[in-house]
Amino acid sequence: xxxxxxxxxxxxxxxxxxxxxxxxxxxxxxxxxxxxxxxxxxxxxxxxxxxxxxxxxxxxxxxxxxxxxxxxxxxxxxxxxxxxxxxxxxxxxxxxxxxxxxxxxxxxxxxxxxxxxxxxxxxxxxxxxxxxxxxxxxxxxxxxxxxxxxxxxxxxxxxxxxxxxxxxxxxxxxxxxxxxxxxxxxxxxxxxxxxxxxxxxxxx
Numbered sequence: 001x002x003x004x005x006x007x008x009x010x011x012x013x014x015x016x017x018x019x020x021x022x023x024x025x026x027x028x029x030x031x032x033x034x035x036x037x038x039x040x041x042x043x044x045x046x047x048x049x050x051x052x053x054x055x056x057x058x059x060x061x062x063x064x065x066x067x068x069x070x071x072x073x074x075x076x077x078x079x080x081x082x083x084x085x086x087x088x089x090x091x092x093x094x095x096x097x098x099x100x101x102x103x104x105x106x107x108x109x110x111x112x113x114x115x116x117x118x119x120x121x122x123x124x125x126x127x128x129x130x131x132x133x134x135x136x137x138x139x140x141x142x143x144x145x146x147x148x149x150x151x152x153x154x155x156x157x158x159x160x161x162x163x164x165x166x167x168x169x170x171x172x173x174x175x176x177x178x179x180x181x182x183x184x185x186x187x188x189x190x191x192x193x194x195x196x197x198x199x200x201x202x203x204x
């Protein structure tokens with residue numbers, strides 16, 4: 001009888017621990033992963049600036065310099081564009097950026113583990129991305145970005161500092177997933193606005 005009671009109590013405690021995970025919606029799981037990523041990205045200044053030579057740059061595809069202005073441009077010019085398309089681009093671009101950073105960092109470099117941790121967090125974010133319910137194909141321009149980012153012999157290379165690339169990642173994340181972040185975060189206030197309007201808003 002005592003053993004049965006202990007077993008039931010153990011099962012009940014186990015259920016209590018697991019239940020929040022079971023009840024967690026895909027959106028909640030996604031926001032949790034993005035918040036964890038946000039906290040990690042806060043350390044980008046030290047790891048991608050102070051731990052590297054002054055003005056150190058790496059070569060990336062033009063499409064991998066993914067800024068708020070790119071989001072505005074795509075929304076203005078691409079028909080039938082959905083938020084999910086931009087979120088998929090954000091995920092792909094930044095995963096490729098991290099691969100490029102890791103290629104130039106020796107394993108013993110002080111920022112190597114930080115970068116691999118970011119890469120692991122991006123994989124976790126990808127795992128909780130909402131599944132595509134329909135058979136909808138992404139717009140042609142989005143497919144072009146997918147292809148160009150994967151090209152080896154591209155002609156559209158840019159040289160950018162690793163910190164700038166992660167700054168872009170941080171800002172565009174707050175823009176594209178603003179429902180996951182507090183309304184007090186100033187980054188999302190400027191999401192989708194042209195640069196001249198952002199500057200004007202700061203002056204008011």
